[in-house]
Each structure stands twice: as C-alpha cells, then as structure tokens.
Amino acid sequence: MTIQEKFKAILAASAFDQLVQYTEPVTWDVMSHNERELLGLLFVKQGEHQLKNGDSKVVDSFEIASKVGVKSPLVFFHQAMVYASQGQNIRCLNAAAKALEKAVHLDPSFTSAWHSWGNVLVRSGLCCDDTAYLYQADEKFHQVEHLLKLHNSKTDENLYWHWGVCWYHIGKNSGEAVDLFRSLERFRLAEKSGSDSGEFHNDYGNVLVDLGCLVSGGLALYLEAIEHYKKFIDLVSTQYEGWLNLACTYQKLYNLSGNFDYFYEANECFEHTSELNSEDATMWMRWGELQICLGKNMRDINRIQASVQKFEKANQIEPDHPQVLLRWGEAEMVLASYAENLELLHSAKNKIMISLEALPEDCGVWHVYGICLSEFGRYFAAEEYYKQAIEKFNCGLKFNGSHLLLLHGIALAYFSIGELNGDMQMMEQSAHYFQLAFQTGSLISSQILSDWGVALMKLGEMSNEQSYIEAAAEKFELAIGRRLEMPGEEADLELLYNYGCAMDFLGDFHEESVYYEKAVEVLAHILQIDPDYHHARYNLALALYHLGELKSDVESFQKAIDLFHELVHNDPEDEAAWNEYGLALLNLAVLTDDPAQAQQAQQLFEQAENKFLQAIALGNVFAYYNLACYYALTDNPSASIHYIERAEQCEALPSAEDVMQDEWLENLRNFPPYRLFISRLLNKEKEE
Numbered sequence: 001m002t003i004q005e006k007f008k009a010i011l012a013a014s015a016f017d018q019l020v021q022y023t024e025p026v027t028w029d030v031m032s033h034n035e036r037e038l039l040g041l042l043f044v045k046q047g048e049h050q051l052k053n054g055d056s057k058v059v060d061s062f063e064i065a066s067k068v069g070v071k072s073p074l075v076f077f078h079q080a081m082v083y084a085s086q087g088q089n090i091r092c093l094n095a096a097a098k099a100l101e102k103a104v105h106l107d108p109s110f111t112s113a114w115h116s117w118g119n120v121l122v123r124s125g126l127c128c129d130d131t132a133y134l135y136q137a138d139e140k141f142h143q144v145e146h147l148l149k150l151h152n153s154k155t156d157e158n159l160y161w162h163w164g165v166c167w168y169h170i171g172k173n174s175g176e177a178v179d180l181f182r183s184l185e186r187f188r189l190a191e192k193s194g195s196d197s198g199e200f201h202n203d204y205g206n207v208l209v210d211l212g213c214l215v216s217g218g219l220a221l222y223l224e225a226i227e228h229y230k231k232f233i234d235l236v237s238t239q240y241e242g243w244l245n246l247a248c249t250y251q252k253l254y255n256l257s258g259n260f261d262y263f264y265e266a267n268e269c270f271e272h273t274s275e276l277n278s279e280d281a282t283m284w285m286r287w288g289e290l291q292i293c294l295g296k297n298m299r300d301i302n303r304i305q306a307s308v309q310k311f312e313k314a315n316q317i318e319p320d321h322p323q324v325l326l327r328w329g330e331a332e333m334v335l336a337s338y339a340e341n342l343e344l345l346h347s348a349k350n351k352i353m354i355s356l357e358a359l360p361e362d363c364g365v366w367h368v369y370g371i372c373l374s375e376f377g378r379y380f381a382a383e384e385y386y387k388q389a390i391e392k393f394n395c396g397l398k399f400n401g402s403h404l405l406l407l408h409g410i411a412l413a414y415f416s417i418g419e420l421n422g423d424m425q426m427m428e429q430s431a432h433y434f435q436l437a438f439q440t441g442s443l444i445s446s447q448i449l450s451d452w453g454v455a456l457m458k459l460g461e462m463s464n465e466q467s468y469i470e471a472a473a474e475k476f477e478l479a480i481g482r483r484l485e486m487p488g489e490e491a492d493l494e495l496l497y498n499y500g501c502a503m504d505f506l507g508d509f510h511e512e513s514v515y516y517e518k519a520v521e522v523l524a525h526i527l528q529i530d531p532d533y534h535h536a537r538y539n540l541a542l543a544l545y546h547l548g549e550l551k552s553d554v555e556s557f558q559k560a561i562d563l564f565h566e567l568v569h570n571d572p573e574d575e576a577a578w579n580e581y582g583l584a585l586l587n588l589a590v591l592t593d594d595p596a597q598a599q600q601a602q603q604l605f606e607q608a609e610n611k612f613l614q615a616i617a618l619g620n621v622f623a624y625y626n627l628a629c630y631y632a633l634t635d636n637p638s639a640s641i642h643y644i645e646r647a648e649q650c651e652a653l654p655s656a657e658d659v660m661q662d663e664w665l666e667n668l669r670n671f672p673p674y675r676l677f678i679s680r681l682l683n684k685e686k687e688e
Contacts, residue, residue: 003031007038016046028068040069041078048082073107076100077116084120093124109151114144115159122166131173137166160190161200168207180211198235201228202242209249216443222253243273244283251290258297258446258483258492266290284314285324292331301338307331322358325351326365333372342379348372363403366396370409374416383420386413407437408448415455427459431468449479450495457502466509473502493526497536500526504543507550516547534570537563538577545584548591557588568614575618579626582611586630590664605634621650629664637671644677656681 010018019042021027028036047061062079069075076099083096100117104110118140125133141163148155164186171179187204205228212221226249232242247269254262270287277283288310295303311328318324329351336345349372356365370392377385390413396406411433418426434452438444453475460468476499483492500522507515523540526533541563548556564581567574589604609630615623624647631640647653659665660678668674 040075281318
C-alpha cells in the first residue's frame with residue numbers, strides 16, 4: 001500500500017489516531033507535494049472532527065495542517081471552510097479570511113477561494129456591523145468574475161446571488177436605493193445563471209421589498225417579490241420565514257394601494273404563519289398592524305379590537321418590547337377616538353411614552369405620540385393639546401427634518417387649531433406644512449393629498465380666495481388619480497365628496513356651468529355607490545340649485561327641490577336643509593312667476609315661506625334674511641323690514657352693499673323704513 005493509499009484509507013475510516021506518527025516534520029521531508037497535500041487535508045479533517053466534539057486540540061491540528069501543506073492552496077481553503085462553519089464567531093471568521101488569503105496567494109486563479117473569501121467577509125461585516133468588510137467582499141466577487149471571464153469559464157450560479165447579498169447589506173446600511181439597485185442587478189444575473197433554491201428566492205424577494213420601500217415604483221417591485229416568496233414556499237412549504245415575508249409584502253401592498261384583496265391575502269398568510277410558529281412576537285405585531293390599518297381605513301372597531309388582541313399576544317411573548325407597545329398604544333388610541341373613551345386614551349398615551357423612553361430618536365414614535373396628543377385636543381376641543389402635539393412632531397423632526405408623517409402631523413394639528421378657532425393664520429400654517437411635506441420628495445399618499453386639499457378648501461372658504469379652491473381641486477384630482485392607478489381601485493367616497501364640493505365652489509367663483517355640472521356628476525356618482533351618504537345628497541342639492549340659478553334652469557331647480565325634500569324627510573331637524581329648501585323653492589317661484597303659471601308660482605312662494613319658518617323654528621338665523629326677501633317679492637314690505645332687522649340682530653345679514661344690490665329687495669327701494677334702515681346700516685359699517 002502506497003502512502004497515498006494509506007492516507008485515503010485513514011480519511012475514509014476517519015481513523016485520525018493513526019495520524020500521530022505523522023506529526024513530526026521529519027516525516028514529511030520524504031513526501032511528494034501531493035502526499036503532503038493529502039496529509040494536510042487529513043489534519044484539517046481531524047481538526048474539523050475535534051471542533052465538532054469541543055476538543056481544544058483543534059488548534060494543534062490546524063497548525064500542523066498549515067505546516068505540512070504550506071504550499072497547498074487546497075489545504076488552506078478547506079481549513080478556511082472549517083473556520084467559516086462557526087458562523088457568527090468573529091475570531092473564526094477572521095481566521096477563515098487569513099487562510100483564504102494564503103490560498104489565493106498560492107494560487108491567484110483559485111476562483112472558489114476568492115468566492116468563499118467574499119462570503120466570509122460578508123458574514124464578518126454583518127457580525128461586526130462594519131460595511132468596510134462588505135466593500136472588501138465586493139472586491140473579491142469582482143475578482144471571481146474577472147477570472148471566470150479571463151479563462152472563459154462557466155459562471156458559478158451562486159456567484160451573482162452571493163454578490164447580490166453583499167450589495168443588499170450595503171444598501172440596508174446606507175439606505176440608498178442605488179446600492180439596492182446594484183444588488184438587484186446581480187440577483188437578475190444569478191437567476192439567468194440558474195440559481196433556483198428556496199433561500200435564493202427568499203433573498204431575491206427581500207431585495208425587491210426593501211427597494212420598493214425607497215422608490216416610487218414600489219407596487220411593481222412588491223408584486224415581483226411576492227412571486228419569489230411563492231417560489232420559496234413551493235420549494236420549502238413548511239418554511240416559516242417564507243410565509244411571514246409573503247404576509248408582510250401583501251401587507252405593504254395593501255398599505256400602499258388600499259386594495260382589499262391584498263388585505264385578505266396578507267391576513268390568510270399570517271394565519272398560516274401562526275400555525276407554523278405561534279411564538280414569534282414579530283409576526284403577531286405585524287399582523288396587528290395589518291388589522292389596525294384596515295380598521296382605521298374602514299372605521300371598523302372590530303378590526304381595531306382584533307389588532308389589540310394581536311399586540312397583547314406579542315407582548316405576552318416578548319414583554320414591553322417598545323415597538324409592540326407603540327403599536328398597541330396606537331390601536332388603543334384609535335379605539336378611544338371612536339368610542340370617546342378618555343380612560344383608554346390615557347392607557348394609549350402611557351404605552352407610547354414607555355416606547356419613547358426606549359426609542360428616543362425614533363421618528364415613528366414621535367409621530368404616534370403627536371397624533372395621540374391631537375386626539376386629546378379633539379376630545380377636549382382644546383388648543384393646548386394640539387400645540388403640545390406640534391411640539392412633539394418637531395422633536396421628531398430634529399432627527400429627520402424631512403420626515404413625511406411628522407410634517408403631515410403638524411399640518412393636521414394646525415388645521416385643527418384653525419378650524420377650532422376660525423383662525424385663518426393657523427390654516428395658512430397648515431397649508432405651509434403640507435407644502436413642506438410635498439417638498440420632501442417622498443411618495444405622497446392619496447390620503448395626504450386629500451387632507452391637503454381639505455385644508456386649502458377651508459382656507460378658501462375663510463379668505464374667499466379663488467386660488468385656494470383651485471389648488472384644493474388640484475390636490476383632490478391628484479389623489480383620485482393616484483388611487484385609480486392601483487389595480488381594481490376607485491377613489492374613496494370622502495375624497496370624491498370633497499372634490500365635488502370644490503367644483504361647486506369653483507362654480508361660484510367662475511360663474512360657469514361646467515364646474516357645477518362636474519360637481520353634480522361627482523356627487524351623484526357617490527349616491528349611486530352609497531345612497532345613505534347624507535352630506536353628498538345635501539351638496540348635490542346645492543350644486544343643482546346653483547346650476548339652476550346660473551342657467552335659469554327649471555329642471556335643475558326641481559331636482560334640487562326633490563333632494564331637499566328627501567333630506568328634511570330623513571332628518572326633520574336639519575335646519576340648514578330647510579333653509580336651502582326654501583331658497584330653491586323661492587328661486588323656482590321667481591323663475592316661473594308669469595301670468596301663464598300664476599297659480600304654480602303662488603304655491604311655490606307659499607312653500608318657500610313655510611320652509612323658511614321651519615328653519616327659523618329650528619334655530620337657523622340665516623333664514624331671517626331669506627324670509628325678508630320672500631316678503632319683499634310678495635309685496636309685504638312691513639314684514640320684509642321686520643325680518644331684515646331680525647337678521648341684523650342675529651348678525652346674519654350680508655354687507656350693506658350686498659343688501660342694496662339684492663334684486664329680490666327691489667320692491668323696498670322706495671319704502672321709507674327700508675331707506676332709513678339702509679342709511680343706519682351704512683353708518684354702522686362706517687363706524688365699525
């Protein structure tokens with residue numbers, strides 16, 4: 001038996017005790033290169049065996065292997081692989097890197113060693129949280145690619161995969177989309193090269209998801225990621241990580257698009273994930289986040305309560321985890337808002353504050369804390385809480401001055417103060433912060449665009465400035481377009497409602513029927529979807545009334561009257577609807593007031609009077625002036641003056657100029673009490 005045959009027999013039988021006779025250098029001198037290489041590999045194998053059994057003599061075995069195989073790159077390569085098998089042990093990883101360095105020094109064309117060196121450096125970078133290792137790994141992978149092209153060799157299917165993983169972690173650390181794009185390029189090359197394992201598809205999906213979080217085309221990237229996670233699951237159906245990743249990606253799709261199909265897919269995946277492993281706090285937290293998102297969008301208390309249960313489960317597994325407490329507190333905050341439950345709101349605040357103590361530099365925590373304080377402001381109708389909320393949002397901005405949600409929170413808080421106090425300056429501040437949010441360059445959701453539009457529309461109401469209403473309409477159109485970009489989606493009804501109201505406003509400014517007609521179209525569409533949408537019915541009636549007034553159109557007035565009739569029938573206490581009902585009837589009466597339709601006009605006048613009186617009985621002070629107009633039109637000047645004076649007493653009177661120009665008061669022009677009233681009104685306005 002030759003010495004090589006003997007060494008092979010020792011290796012096959014793992015008879016490492018027979019290696020004792022070869023530990024002295026003198027025994028190696030007579031051996032050939034191949035024999036020394038084989039002996040060196042035997043000592044590496046012995047070291048591997050000792051390492052598995054916790055034998056401290058492993059160091060001696062590796063030292064002998066290095067000496068006997070001093071000229072063998074293969075010995076150092078296998079020694080490195082044993083060291084690398086220790087995973088997160090940085091000392092072993094460093095030893096592996098040194099061994100691989102020796103291997104490629106002995107054989108610069110040793111592609112497997114270069115490749116493994118890159119993988120070891122990636123693991124070292126993750127272990128030490130040091131990107132310097134990752135950039136060194138990138139150099140090694142480049143070298144492998146260079147050698148393969150130089151020798152016209154077939155590319156290892158795993159090269160681009162592992163290289164992609166390297167750039168993925170560089171991108172995770174830098175937060176730069178360009179680094180993740182480099183990773184994605186390599187994953188695409190890996191797929192072309194034949195990579196098709198479950199782990200590969202899982203890593204591929206992770207790159208797509210993280211890149212989707214950074215770029216505007218996130219939807220397509222998430223959908224692509226789902227295909228890879230499904231391949232992972234097909235290859236390893238019991239793999240918990242694949243199901244969790246699939247659930248979380250469907251969750252991101254739902255958050256981005258609002259498409260309920262994605263919600264149900266995510267929910268189903270979470271259910272399957274929980275069957276595979278019910279003791280993962282992260283899974284329960286993510287599932288809870290999914291439920292609360294739908295609960296908030298649909299104002300569904302049952303969903304929000306379900307999210308609370310998920311967060312409670314996560315807290316049982318991992319008590320007082322700051323992210324779990326934060327989301328749990330957020331869910332309680334939303335529940336408290338719907339139920340007007342102050343005790344629950346305080347409970348939410350306590351959880352959020354504990355989370356803040358653990359994560360003082362987390363912008364997301366500052367955002368939820370600010371929203372919670374805004375909820376206190378809404379509950380108590382108190383400006384001071386909104387100001388506290390703005391203070392907390394600003395604390396978060398110290399860590400990230402372009403954080404979209406923090407700027408959105410400040411904008412909403414200023415809006416609430418402005419609405420609470422009728423303060424136009426606060427509304428201007430709100431619009432300013434919405435503009436700052438837009439300038440961050442982040443993808444602006446349809447909800448933020450909608451909120452921005454509402455703030456601008458309110459500002460337009462307060463200032464009577466056409467430009468604000470036009471800007472509001474633009475934001476609503478963008479928000480509608482953004483939602484319609486999502487597969488199978490329609491704009492939500494509140495968004496459509498606000499857009500319809502903006503069109504009605506623009507009709508008032510431009511005095512062009514196209515705006516009123518658009519308002520009618522949008523608001524009528526809402527009622528087709530939800531016939532019980534009261535505000536849409538009310539504003540549709542107003543838009544038809546305005547259209548009828550502009551075009552002197554009997555049909556539009558009649559449609560408006562029919563809608564107002566429905567409104568007061570459904571809610572007899574709606575004073576505003578009674579008043580507008582009367583105005584529509586009065587306009588139609590004036591329009592049809594000719595000898596040929598005298599009886600019909602007389603009935604309309606009487607009906608209008610009845611509606612105004614009902615509005616006044618319910619407390620609507622603006623109906624006083626409308627009733628004064630009615631009596632002027634029906635030749636009862638004394639009654640008209642009586643109600644116009646009542647309107648003045650209630651501060652529900654238009655300006656003196658508007659009163660003097662009102663055509664419906666034409667019959668009062670020569671009535672002495674009216675002329676005296678106007679003179680007094682002008683003097684009063686001059687004094688003021």
